Amino acid sequence: MSDPFKQAEATRKVLTAEDGAEGRLDAWLAQALAGDFSRSRIKALIEQGAVSVNDAVISEPKRKVHPGDRIVVALPEPEDPEPKGEDIPLDILYEDDDLVVLCKPAGLVVHPGAGNWTGTLVNALIHHCGDSLSGIGGVKRPGVVHRLDKETSGVMVAAKNDIAHRHLSDQFADHGRTGPLERAYMAVVWGRPRQLRGVIDAPLGRAGDRTKRAVKREESDDAREAVTHYEVVERYGEKPDATALAARVECRLETGRTHQIRVHMAHIGNPLVGDPDYGAAFKTKANLLPPEVKATVNAFHRQALHAFMLQFEHPSTGEVMRFEAPVPDDMQTLLAALRTL
Template sequence: MEEIKLVADTMDIRIDSWVSEKLPEYSRTYVKKLIDNESVMVNGKKVKSNYKLKSNDEVTILVPDPVKLDVEAEKIDMDIVYEDKDILVINKPKGMVVHPAVGNYTGTLVNGLMDYCGDDLSDINGVIRPGIVHRIDKDTSGLLVVAKNNISHERLTEMLKSHDIKRVYYAVVDGVIREESGKIDAPIGRHPVDRKKMAVNTKNGRHAVTYFKVLERFQDATLIEVRLETGRTHQIRVHMSYIGFPVMGDEVYGRRNKSIDTDGQVLHAKILEFVHPVSCENMRFEVDLPEYFKEVLKLKEFSQN
């Protein structure tokens, strides 16, 4: 347990905002959790998040020791596109799970990061783990950024919330899209019947916006570029299925009659752009389409001729 003692250098500012400003290595959510758990006291007394500081208030913050993530480190080959002391950019292969979960406790990206990063891990929000800022599905390949410390984790998370991280995907969808481009603005939430699935849910869904552009049309499929404005679970897969053009090979939201065995959806996170969370340098990364994706395009082009 770490005890941090501070003296208020201002007044009429909420305690949660002030502590977040003084301790930027911790997320605002975590600071609120500390206050709710009575781990933040003013002049020896517990306070609520909306308490407004008075000049020279003595603030004591008790930060619990971070909990070690119960995940085994594994030596796993990872395609690291970029690395510095603050972040990693990784090109995740199709078939790799990002987070350990029931049925997938080994072989995940987190297992590999635990080995690769060693002790150089984010302990944001009280759990030591590689800083997975955003995830991509098991059968989706492509780029994702990993935070190596709390400051980069917090800042990248804020960028995601404010839509300041540009993510561009390529996908092959079933059916021929006649429009050159389009915007899908439809809220996404849990499926009302199947709780394991997501769906367009106008009653309980969260705001979700997807943009697409047609790159090539085939006899019964379309190659598209997709840009995410928001980042909801399964967003591209749900939205494309919603408008009648599901991602090819999608075993959850797609069509059952498969013309090609793709072993999961044909979806690739190709481009990633953001401002570096520490250096403020503009960063842009782009990776080639993986072999499985190229094979699908070859088969579609062949069937067209």
């Protein structure tokens, strides 16, 4: 194992504990290096033997700090990421030293995984960001704090460093309950929800297939809270009895479960147009449409879901930032056809 202290002086940080210093070493360093590393990253560095106190290597994060202690942190160079960078075009909405905001197209997988080890958003971000990635957990990779399904388009944010990653992760974990985080989606659904505005509060869990989800009873072992707010903003083919052939719905998430909007809308009887997993039983609805509209709907081969707005607090400046992703061409074509009903 290489000695982290046999590195160039430029890769070290040397600190002296001031008068009154106390508490755990990892907590003290987290405060002293708050602009550089998260506490979890510092704890890992201590356990790796990269921190010395008064010339003695310390491997216990809970070691106490005393006034006058000379603390040296050896900073290993971030490792190359396991996924490799790939020159995949990206639609960047905003970028700075801490984060990158982009509009993900439908068809692009976010993370490498079984069946998709290359050609993902992570591969694209590694190539695009290059040396501006200071590393997440010691690896030069983008910190993806939320996901969109492969066939869902829309705005996403990724962190470039540990501090930004932690700050953004905390916001997404809070789901905007105490902060400015907001996520809004546009969905095109079959029929029209009975209520034009409502809240779907239905726990979700696995549906046998590891990739699919279903509404579960609260007492189910894998049931996880899931809350979606929705509002009907446009109706297509509306009839005198207040029903409609389809509708455009705006959804806002109070939680962020896998396939949440897709499952919740299907649960209330209004699955997304084009959804192969939760709306397949409604494919015959297209037979009720005029031939031109039917052809357009049948040619739409993904769930009609677009994450059009994302708002969050910038991890360094504290500024509330709001981004909107334009509606992609395929969904514009679908909406234009439905508006002729």
